[in-house]
Amino acid sequence: MRQIDPDFLALPLRQLADAALQRARDLGAEHADFRLERVRGETLNLFDARLEGSMDADDLGYAVRVIRDGTWGFAAGIELTPEAAAAVAEQAVEVARVAAAVNREPVELAPEPVHAGVTWVSSYEVDPFSVPLKEKVALLADWSAGLLKDPRVDHVAASLMQVKEQKFYADTAGTDTTQQRVRTHPVLTAMRAAEGRFDDMRTLAPPAGRGYEYLTGTGWDFPSEVALLPELLEEKLKAPSVEAGPYDLVIHPSNLWLTIHESIGHATELDRALGYEAAYAGTSFATFDKLGTLQYGSPIMNVTGDRTAEHGLATIGYDDEGVATRRFDIVRDGRLVGYQLDRRMALLKGLGPSNGCAFADSPGHVPIQRMANVSLLPASEGPSTEELISRVERGLFILGDKSWSIDMQRYNFQFTGQRFYLIENGRVTGQVRDVAYQATTTDFWRSMEAVGGPQTYVLGGAMNCGKGQPGQVAPVSHGCPSALFRGVKILNTVQEGGK
């Protein structure tokens, strides 16, 4: 198993935590927690095989969060001395004092066992920051150059995003955790103007909780996927425009993960359901009074939240409130049975312990309830994607994500994709274009007639799910099989634009 980097462990983690927590106690805090965090990120962007921009950045700092007189106080600082940490704790208490004027609901936290002195490291082989920049640029440039040799490609964009996140957490109850994880996302996009149109075709490789080995053959076959792009792009440029109307859809995991994210993941965040996000991202149709009764989807629909899935982007051992992470049910047999929680939400609604969904994206931000890896489970003996397609007389097979939008209660959504294949009499007959599918969340999930077997399951996801004010980005994975939906509304996007 990999170890936490020595240079992170060499930081005065314990000394700073002790100084901050003691100062908070001295000032009357009922609870205090300390989180020191370093997030290192590297992004590379190439265009036509040439480096267009790169950035190697890190964010190091610490945060103190207190509850005093039933009111939150939060402050964050950057100076790594015990005196400065104590001063930040004082600021946090001062914030609580000022904020008490606007607080009308005392803050309490669900109990959690003490986890003292524990460490956790994610599953990866090669630290992406151990690989020289020029090696990464050369690999992306090589893939890009190969595409540019093909006459069916005008331009190629390539990008690589890599993150290493290290966290030390300690609280006044006695928990202290030290954790490290990495994530990686390479993307290649081929572009061409032809047939009076411009279009592009992108790799479907999802971001993953893996190291640099992800680019060199572990977890994804990039050379094979990249090699297919020119042909796929050419076919898309020549494809006929879709005829609008209802279609049966077979949706590949490379597209369905995003629909899960928007229509299930966010909709089952309890802070949203309770209105805590109401002024910003919105609330949820899946309100608390519907827990246990709402028929979210068809009886074959089973969805879990899981912060323990290997290579998941939201996977970690302990959340940012010191809660041990776990897997839990959200939808069982099509019915809403659970929410994603943090400690305050869990206690507020009497749901027992938190299921470990508190997360802050930087040392300067307060932890809020963020998404676990929310995944649709496959059928244990379920069909292949081809078998699902064979059940469709007239429909579309959808791969890859592109545009997405959903309303503030997670009812009405509209998604596009990378590739849309027409299905006629159980067979794929070729690409069509200008497609968007539009539905209401519960109508859509209730129209799901079949889910594929484990052989169709893919862990997709996003590096940058946005939520909260001030805005925070969180990495999250969503696994799912291919699935069959009946009678979904398809729009022609050219007609929607008034053409």
Add this chain to the structure above:
Amino acid sequence: MTPQETVERALALSKADDCVVIVDEGSTANLRYAGNTLTTNGVTRSSRLTVISVTGQGVGVVSRSAVRPDQLADVVAAADLASREAPPAEDARPLVGPAVSPDWDVPAEPTSIGVFSAFAPALGEAFAVAETANRKLYGFAEHVLTTTFLGSSSGLRLRHDQPTGRLELNAKSPDMTRSAWTGVATRDFSDVDVAALDAGLARRLDWAKRRLDLPPGRYETLIPPSSVADLMIYLYWSAGARDAADGRTVFSKPGGGTRVGESLSGSPVRLSSDPAAAGIQCAPFVIAHAGGRQRSVFDNGLPLSSTDWIHDGSLAALLQTRHSAELTGLATTPAIDNLIMTGPDGGRSLDEMVASTERGLLLTCLWYIREVDPQTLLLTGLTRDGVYLVEKGEVVGEVNNFRFNESPVGLLDRMTEVGREEHTLPREWSDYFTRAVMPAVRVPDFNMSTVSQAS
């Protein structure tokens, strides 16, 4: 070590041919609330050092936070090494300079929770009033102060102080079926009248007591300044000259080149940016922490001045670096951090536009705006927090929400009235863009694609 000393020491440490050093001293304070009570809050401090080394035509960019004096040499060395290893950058140009800001030596002053010392009690009072009147208030107040110090081996010593404040206030009925939103941008919260804002929301919640259902379709629609801002900001972000020249965007000319000079609107509308615009002042020089399609690290320090993106209804300029300007043969017009839209003189207020409407929809805000087709800039998104039906000059009730599919470029061509411009806060993009002056506009046939059940 002061930020200015950090700049000087980093420049001295660099062994590259050229070097740009940016230090951002940041501080924030925020209050977040829901259901008439506080949910989260906080104050933060940050300090970020960005070193951009240039060796030959290779560039290395390394950015680190909370750099201690004993770590400075390592950061500079990492940027120097990256510049030596990097392939030649096609946007490489001589660095800008020299130039010195008169206040270069002045220390950076952070914001603090004290910025809310008068506002927080007023907000608490608004909560009490709302509770009594059976309303719930939700929202966010934030103040961010960033001081940027930019130095270079070419003699730049530039500094910019950027205060950014915003208040978002959302009122709901207890059953959450009626909702109204308002927001304001501010530099210091001294000009925020939370009671007046709450009263305006209460008026709209009253409008919503009568509920009307309308089907999807194309409606005459009054789009308020905040929503116009959200649409025009997307247009602005999509106005990169390189992407247009490559044939990728709505601003590409079929067959090659850009559409600069083409008419986009029959109305004499102007879309512009000006770093000196009153109330929405922003950095008067380029600050580029990393290179990309629309920015070049070599342009750091380039002076910015009032720029028309659309003039008299015609596309006047695109977002340019010096490099892309050479490629396109157009003027160097880098991005500026504010946006202003004006129509003909004598534009009316939104209330006056409502009063002269026979039958139409009045929006409050647009949300979850995403691009569907870059070549037409077709966007999709939703209405939220109040769509009202106007008949014979009066608001007669609240209508269900809709999903729209529309292009802001198409709207420019089809709008039939441009109102009086005012300072506004974009609803969706306020995380990234707060400095906007926009009018309300009237569109005769806004495409409400489907109904959204959300309330």
